[in-house]
Every structure is written in structure tokens, then in C-alpha cells.
Amino acid sequence: MASSAYSDFDVIAQEERVRDEIAASSELVSDPLPTSVLLDEYKENKDAFRDKLKDVTSKYDSFRRVRGDGNCFYRAFGFALLQQILHRGTEEQARKLYQQAVASKALLVAQGYTEYTIEDFYDSYVEVIALATGFPKPPAAYDYSTGIPVPVQQDANSEPPKQLPWPLTAQERALRESNLLAIFRDDPVASAVVYYLRLLTAGHFKTNAEFFQGFIEDGLTVSEFCAREVEVMARECEQVHIVALSAALDVPVRVVYTDSSDSTSQATEINFQEEGTAAPTVSLLYRPGHYDILYAR
Amino acid sequence: MFRRKQAPTSAAVSSSSSSGGVNHPAQAIARVKKEYVECQSDEGMKSCNIKLSLVEDSFVKLRGEIPGPLGTPFEGGVFQLLIDIPQNYPFNPPIVKFETKVWHPNVSSQTGVICLDILKDQWAAAMTLRTVMLSIQALMSTPEPDDPQDAVVANQYRSNREEYNRTAKYWTDVYARPGVSEDDVKIKQLMDMGFDEAKCKTALAKAKGNVEQAIEHLFA
Numbered sequence: 280m281a282s283s284a285y286s287d288f289d290v291i292a293q294e295e296r297v298r299d300e301i302a303a304s305s306e307l308v309s310d311p312l313p314t315s316v317l318l319d320e321y322k323e324n325k326d327a328f329r330d331k332l333k334d335v336t337s338k339y340d341s342f343r344r345v346r347g348d349g350n351c352f353y354r355a356f357g358f359a360l361l362q363q364i365l366h367r368g369t370e371e372q373a374r375k376l377y378q379q380a381v382a383s384k385a386l387l388v389a390q391g392y393t394e395y396t397i398e399d400f401y402d403s404y405v406e407v408i409a410l411a412t413g414f415p416k417p418p419a420a421y422d423y424s425t426g427i428p429v430p431v432q433q434d435a436n437s438e439p440p441k442q443l444p445w446p447l448t449a450q451e452r453a454l455r456e457s458n459l460l461a462i463f464r465d466d467p468v469a470s471a472v473v474y475y476l477r478l479l480t481a482g483h484f485k486t487n488a489e490f491f492q493g494f495i496e497d498g499l500t501v502s503e504f505c506a507r508e509v510e511v512m513a514r515e516c517e518q519v520h521i522v523a524l525s526a527a528l529d530v531p532v533r534v535v536y537t538d539s540s541d542s543t544s545q546a547t548e549i550n551f552q553e554e555g556t557a558a559p560t561v562s563l564l565y566r567p568g569h570y571d572i573l574y575a576r
Numbered sequence: 577m578f579r580r581k582q583a584p585t586s587a588a589v590s591s592s593s594s595s596g597g598v599n600h601p602a603q604a605i606a607r608v609k610k611e612y613v614e615c616q617s618d619e620g621m622k623s624c625n626i627k628l629s630l631v632e633d634s635f636v637k638l639r640g641e642i643p644g645p646l647g648t649p650f651e652g653g654v655f656q657l658l659i660d661i662p663q664n665y666p667f668n669p670p671i672v673k674f675e676t677k678v679w680h681p682n683v684s685s686q687t688g689v690i691c692l693d694i695l696k697d698q699w700a701a702a703m704t705l706r707t708v709m710l711s712i713q714a715l716m717s718t719p720e721p722d723d724p725q726d727a728v729v730a731n732q733y734r735s736n737r738e739e740y741n742r743t744a745k746y747w748t749d750v751y752a753r754p755g756v757s758e759d760d761v762k763i764k765q766l767m768d769m770g771f772d773e774a775k776c777k778t779a780l781a782k783a784k785g786n787v788e789q790a791i792e793h794l795f796a
Contacts, residue, residue, distance in 0.1 A: 396702045510700035
């Protein structure tokens with residue numbers, strides 16, 4: 280506002296500087312680290328927080344840091360999901376995840392999103408899903424390279440792209456994991472994948488508006504809530520977002536909560552979408568305001 | 577389609593006001609092209625007479641044109657907007673401001689900077705330049721004096737609506753009349769000081785378009 284000493288644009292510029300500083304000092308997704316690193320990080324803490332971290336290290340031996348830029352939940356979820364499907368998924372799970380990814384754009388368009396505004400994000404998402412499942416990337420319907428959408432002519436005689444035999448070989452999995460990590464560390468592709476996960480979350484809120492309305496405060500409608508709290512990059516998530524995304528993809532998510540409240544010395548685990556069938560469980564570590572990826576012992 | 581390519585450095589990403597386009601990732605440019613093409617055939621924009629055009633064919637600087645909404649003090653005016661595409665578009669909002677001077681609580685009367693939530697923290701990557709233009713037109717119809725950009729205008733809007741309407745209409749007539757050139761605006765400015773049109777034109781020509789020098793000539 281013009282009436283205060285700092286304009287909104289000053290605030291935005293300041294926020295951008297903070298984000299740039301965070302970006303310069305941390306990777307979008309780190310290499311795996313032993314969970315004991317967390318104990319060292321908080322060795323000054325003598326409270327229940329450290330006890331809970333000890334509890335975490337007893338059950339999980341490693342973790343990956345995810346950049347704290349407001350997108351950490353989506354980024355952590357996305358990378359952990361693809362890694363789980365690549366290394367531990369069954370063929371049936373891979374097919375389910377792949378098929379729902381391919382079908383998702385039409386569902387979002389049916390909910391009112393404009394196709395050409397979500398197309399790029401969809402393409403990036405399908406690309407990483409194809410990479411993690413070994414299923415072929417579906418041919419593009421339009422060529423947008425010039426900015427002018429031109430329907431892509433499919434050659435009727437050409438063989439459809441082949442699916443790799445499942446399970447993938449260890450060598451194939453290792454190669455694909457390093458490619459996935461490269462994509463997740465590379466903006467703007469990484470942002471596109473994160474943003475598509477936001478859209479899938481918003482889409483689930485909207486298709487189940489009646490259910491979710493009860494969780495939304497401030498008198499907002501589900502659409503208004505999505506516009507403010509889901510579809511905006513860098514907006515942090517709450518539990519209800521986790522409920523929505525894990526249900527949208529039918530992926531079980533376990534969040535291990537740590538904080539300094541001393542009612543218990545054990546980290547609290549909450550399972551979202553317990554019966555999820557599209558992937559093995561994705562485990563995330565929560566420290567107040569932030570999510571990282573956890574790997575069980 | 578988002579292709580993997582060399583990632584921009586964080587320094588490049590942060591300078592959001594760059595106009596060159598050489599530092600913009602191909603993804604950002606492709607997205608703007610797509611939006612630009614869609615806008616040219618968009619019925620909603622056509623019916624509102626909203627136009628979007630390129631500045632120097634670069635796709636990182638564009639110009640918008642919005643007719644003043646009917647039934648507002650902006651009616652009859654045509655308002656030009658300058659649009660800068662940041663490097664991390666569409667994840668960050670376009671930088672949009674009025675080039676045409678406008679008297680409106682949510683627009684700086686000095687700089688043309690606009691106070692609109694979707695140009696700031698409510699921007700979503702699924703929004704487009706079309707969304708922005710339509711929202712700015714809606715803002716012209718419905719000012720939000722509680723979230724002002726220009727405190728003076730906002731105060732006037734709240735305390736003396738008649739005077740606000742008069743001033744806004746006067747600014748529309750002076751600055752936003754279609755077909756009015758920059759020189760016409762300057763001549764009007766000089767004529768408002770009590771000089772006749774012919775003298776003002778001569779003075780402005782002598783001063784090579786510099787209003788302050790023209791004033792000196794007139795008073796000399």
C-alpha cells in the first residue's frame with residue numbers, strides 16, 4: 280500500500296531475495312544423508328524435539344533434504360513417490376499411476392482449467408511418470424513448439440512405443456533414478472512437476488468439494504481456497520492438502536511429526552490414504568514448517 | 577512442452593525486470609507465444625475490445641489495450657498497459673503497469689503501478705495474460721479503496737465521490753482519448769495554463785517536445 284513505508288512490491292522483492300538466498304544455499308532435492316545428521320544439527324536442543332529425532336533415527340536410517348521454499352511437501356512427495364514406484368512398485372501399481380497421469384489432464388480441463396495453460400505442466404508430469412514406470416510417454420496431441428498449436432499427425436503404420444518389461448533391471452532402475460533426480464533439481468521442469476501436483480491436489484478438492492468444505496475456514500468456497508492456498512506456487516500446505524493429494528493419486532503417505540511439545544518423547548506418525556493402492560508408502564519427515572523425505576531402515 | 581535444458585543461474589532468475597529475453601528460458605517464451613496466439617482469437621477479449629500486442633516481437637515485453645468500462649469515469653478512454661514477462665514466468669506473475677495516466681484508487685497516479693492481488697501473491701501459473709487484462713478491466717469498474725495503491729486518490733474516492741468522478745473523467749479526457757497523441761496531451765497541458773493553441777504548438781515545437789522548456793518559451 281502506498282500509505283505504508285513499504286509497498287507490496289518491496290515486500291515481494293524482499294521475499295524474492297530470501298528465496299534466492301535459500302536457492303543459492305540448498306539444492307531442490309539433496310543426496311541421501313544419514314538421519315544421524317539431524318541429531319548433530321540439534322545437539323544443543325535438550326528438549327523433547329531431540330528425543331523425537333532420536334526416535335526417528337531408530338526407525339529411519341537416511342533422508343533427503345528438500346528445499347524450504349514453500350513447495351517442499353509437493354516436491355518431497357513427488358520425488359519420493361517416483362522413487363518408491365521405481366524401486367518397489369509392482370507392475371499393477373505402475374500401470375495405475377501411469378494411467379491416472381495420462382487421464383488427469385482431461386479431468387482438470389473438465390473442472391474448468393484451460394488446456395493450454397496446464398498442458399506444459401502435464402507434459403512434464405507425464406514425462407517423470409513415464410521415466411519412473413518404464414511405460415512409454417504418450418505421443419503429444421499438439422505441437423506447441425512454435426506457440427501455435429498444431430495437431431500432431433500420428434503415423435498409422437508406426438508401431439506404438441513399447442513398454443519396458445517389468446520389473447526393470449537394477450541397472451535400468453539406477454539410471455532412471457539418476458535421471459529423475461536430475462529433473463527434480465532442474466528448474467523450470469522441476470517447478471512444472473511441482474505445479475502439476477498442486478493442480479492435481481486442487482482438482483481433488485474441487486471434485487470432492489462437499490467433503491472438503493467442512494475443513495475450510497474463513498468462509499471460503501473450495502474454489503476460492505484452491506485459488507489462494509493450492510494453485511499458488513510457494514504457498515505452504517496443511518494436513519488437508521496431504522489428505523487431498525494422497526487421495527487424488529491413491530498413494531499412501533506416512534508423515535513422521537517432530538516438534539518440541541513434551542507430551543511424548545516419540546515422533547508421531549500419521550498415515551494418510553492408508554489403503555492406497557497406486558504405490559508403496561511414501562514417508563516424509565515433518566519438522567515445524569518443513570517436509571523432507573525419509574527412508575526406513 | 578517443458579524440455580530439460582541448461583538451468584538458469586539464480587542470479588538470472590531473480591532479475592525479474594530484464595527486458596532482453598536472451599536470459600528467458602525457452603519454456604517461458606513458448607508459454608507467452610501460446611497465450612499471445614490464443615488471445616488473438618479469444619472471443620471474450622474481442623467482445624471487450626481488449627487487445628494484446630508485441631513490443632519488438634520479443635515475447636518478453638507486450639502491450640495491452642483496455643477500453644474504459646462503460647458507466648465509469650473511464651468511459652470513452654483507451655488505456656495502454658506495459659507488460660514485462662519475468663524469467664520464471666508463468667511461476668511468477670507478469671509485471672504490468674499503466675502507461676496511460678489514470679486516476680484510480682488502485683493505480684499510482686505517478687507511476688501507473690497497479691495494486692491487484694493476482695499480480696502479486698495471488699498469481700497462479702494456470703492464469704494468463706488474458707486473466708490479467710480482464711481483471712484489470714474489472715478493477716477499473718470496481719475500485720478497491722481499502723487496498724489502495726494511491727492513497728490520495730483512494731481518500732478522494734471515499735470522502736468525495738463527486739470530485740473523484742470529475743477528476744477521473746478529466747484525466748480520461750486528457751490522457752486516454754483514443755487518437756490523442758503525446759503532443760496533443762502536452763499542448764492541452766500548456767493550454768490549461770491559459771495560452772492559446774497556436775502559441776502552445778509553436779513553443780512545443782521550439783522546445784522539441786520538452787514541456788518545461790516550452791513553458792519557459794511561453795513565459796519568455
